[in-house]
Amino acid sequence: MTANEHRTTVWPWIxxxxxxxxxxxxxxxxxPDALQGQLSRIMYVHVPAAWLAYLAFGxxxxxxxxxLWKKDLKWDRRAHASAEIGVMFTGMTIVLGMVxxxxxxxxxWTWDARLTLTAIMFFVYLGYLALRRxxxxxxxxxxxxxxxxxxxxxxxxxxxxxVIWWRSLHQAPTLLNPEGPSMDTSMVITLxxxxxxxTVMYVAMMFKRIELSRLEDAVLxxxxxxxxxxxxxxxxxxxxxxxx
Amino acid sequence: xxYAAQWNWVALAYxxxxxxxxxxxxxxAIRITRAHKKLDELS
Numbered sequence: 001m002t003a004n005e006h007r008t009t010v011w012p013w014i015x016x017x018x019x020x021x022x023x024x025x026x027x028x029x030x031x032p033d034a035l036q037g038q039l040s041r042i043m044y045v046h047v048p049a050a051w052l053a054y055l056a057f058g059x060x061x062x063x064x065x066x067x068l069w070k071k072d073l074k075w076d077r078r079a080h081a082s083a084e085i086g087v088m089f090t091g092m093t094i095v096l097g098m099v100x101x102x103x104x105x106x107x108x109w110t111w112d113a114r115l116t117l118t119a120i121m122f123f124v125y126l127g128y129l130a131l132r133r134x135x136x137x138x139x140x141x142x143x144x145x146x147x148x149x150x151x152x153x154x155x156x157x158x159x160x161x162x163v164i165w166w167r168s169l170h171q172a173p174t175l176l177n178p179e180g181p182s183m184d185t186s187m188v189i190t191l192x193x194x195x196x197x198x199t200v201m202y203v204a205m206m207f208k209r210i211e212l213s214r215l216e217d218a219v220l221x222x223x224x225x226x227x228x229x230x231x232x233x234x235x236x237x238x239x240x241x242x243x244x
Numbered sequence: 245x246x247y248a249a250q251w252n253w254v255a256l257a258y259x260x261x262x263x264x265x266x267x268x269x270x271x272x273a274i275r276i277t278r279a280h281k282k283l284d285e286l287s
Contacts, residue, residue, distance in 0.1 A: 008276060016269060020262065038250035042257040049261070088268050092261060099257045103250070201265065208272050215279035222286040 008211065012204035019204070023048070023197035030190040039103060044190055046096040047175070048198035049089045050118075054156050056086030056202065057125065064149030067142055073217065076142035079149050081209035083128050085202060090122045105169065113162040114170040121155040128152060136220060 023044070033040035063079030066072075097115065098108045109115065132145050163172050174182050181188045 008280075013269070013273075016265070020265060024258070024262075038247070038254050041254045045257060045261045085268070088264060092264050095260055096257050099253060099260065103253050205269065205272070208269075208276065212272055212276050212279065215276060215283065219279055219282045219286070222283060226286055 009207065012207045015204040016201045019197040019200040023194045026190050026193040026197075030186055031184075033187070036104070039100060040187070042096060042100040044194040046093060046100060047191060048195045049093040049096060051195055052089040052198050052202050053086050053093055053121075054160065055199070056082045056089060057121075057153060057156055059206075060086060060125075060128075060149045061153035064146035067146045068150070071139075073138060073142055076138075076146065077210055077213035077217065078206075079146065080129075080132060081206055081213050083125055083149065085205055085209060087122065087125045087129065089202075090118065090125065094118055094122060110169060112169045113166040114159065114168050117155065117159045117162050121152075121159055124152050124155060136224070138217060138220065 027041050027044035030041075030044075032038050059082040060079045063075045063077075063082060067075040067079065094115075097118075101110075102108050128145055128148050131148060132141055134144070135141050160173075162168060163170050175188065175191060183191070
């Protein structure tokens with residue numbers, strides 16, 4: 001074993017595989033919808049992906065706020081880890097929505113309020129990830145991204161309530177409907193299993209992503225403190241002694 | 245829409261979902277391995 005002791009946890013991978021398998025089995029065995037037929041099965045991955053995007057960006061906001069308060073980099077790492085996973089789930093939500101929209105609405109994309117705001121949210125959080133690459137100074141990077149991480153959360157309620165506030169082609173909430181879920185019980189149970197499975201996958205993924213952030217920061221600090229020529233190996237200092 | 249055609253869209257959606265999850269997980273695992281390697285080189 002080298003100086004850098006490799007003790008990495010394996011259980012998150014196993015948990016993810018088990019949760020993913022359960023979601024697949026549940027969503028393939030539930031009866032199809034009376035109107036949409038088999039296409040309704042897309043909902044069991046589209047809705048959990050959207051929920052995870054909300055949750056992940058909520059955790060990013062919490063991590064960012066905690067960093068601004070405590071100035072502890074561990075909160076910044078949590079915010080970053082959650083933002084990266086949230087971007088992945090937002091992208092997944094958009095693409096799965098498109099796959100459902102084409103056979104149902106007849107188009108891949110329309111400039112509907114819900115769709116447009118989700119796309120804007122995706123690009124803002126991509127910007128959050130890009131912002132983190134603008135400096136190698138850990139504190140400055142954490143401060144800049146924490147401010148954006150707190151401000152960007154305003155998009156989550158905008159996206160969620162857009163179908164209520166504006167006339168939208170996208171359907172209104174079915175599970176979080178104020179008058180109760182407008183679905184058959186078997187579909188509600190399956191959707192809850194899928195949402196729980198995705199949430200478990202998010203938690204497991206967060207463990208590994210935070211481990212990665214910790215290692216990346218250690219590499220950065222190690223590189224900055226290692227002795228070496230400031231201008232790089234390719235540049236030699238000029239000879240000012242006057243010798244030949 | 246035909247019954248079989250509906251299943252094609254479902255297969256595409258689940259293919260994309262599980263591909264994205266596996267690809268992102270693999271990306272994290274690969275970056276962890278690389279970071280360990282880099283730390284070994286620097287220490």
